[in-house]
Amino acid sequence: MENYDKRTEELLLEMANKENQHNKRLMTAMWTIMIVSVVALYAIIAVVTTLIPEGPIQLVIIIVTLILFMIPCFIALKLETEAxxxxxxxxxxxxxxxxxxxxxxxxxxxxxxxxxxxxxxxxxxxxxxx
Ligand SMILES: [Zn+2]
Known part of the structure; x- marks a missing residue:
């Protein structure tokens, strides 16, 4: 009975450690997605504003980029919710x-x-x- 309790305690600790590692991986993935997305967003806007002359085309590209930027934000938010x-x-x-x-x-x-x-x-x- 004593061995059984000790083994159960070890298994519970192992499960808690695995859950903790899983949560850390989710948060790392979330931060990676957000950092890469923000860098890409700034890079695209910098390229568009320097290469394309001001006007409706530049505006449309920036608006589409901002809308597309929302996709990784929602994915990262889903990861944050689950962790x-x-x-x-x-x-x-x-x-x-x-x-x-x-x-x-x-x-x-x-x-x-x-x-x-x-x-x-x-x-x-x-x-x-x-
Ligand atoms: Zn409360």
Whole structure:
């Protein structure tokens, strides 16, 4: 029985470590997507504004680029939603909000203004991976 408990504890720790590593990989992928996208966005706008004369064509290209920039943003946001939890600032309850709640929430970095399902208060919830 004692061996069984010890083995169960080891398995739970192993599962927690794997989950933690998975969450870190998701966050790394999210930041990589965002950094590459922002660099590409600035590069495209710099090239377009220097090579194409001002006018409707330049405007259309910039608008299309900005619209296309939204695609990696939503993918990165999906990864951020799936990685770890958000911690309520009021009651420290950890929860996973829906993708829609994350998209609609104001944010600074990965801290989002979300409604806690435990205390029902809207606070600036920090992203926590464990
Ligand atoms: Zn709360």
């Amino acid at each position: 770890g939890f958000y911690e309520c600032k009021n009651c420290h309850h950890k929860f996973v909000p829906t993708y829609k709640e994350v998209v609609m929430a104001m944010h600074t970095g990965t801290t989002r203004h979300l409604k806690c399902p435990e205390c029902s208060k809207r606070t600036w919830c920090k992203k926590v991976l464990k």
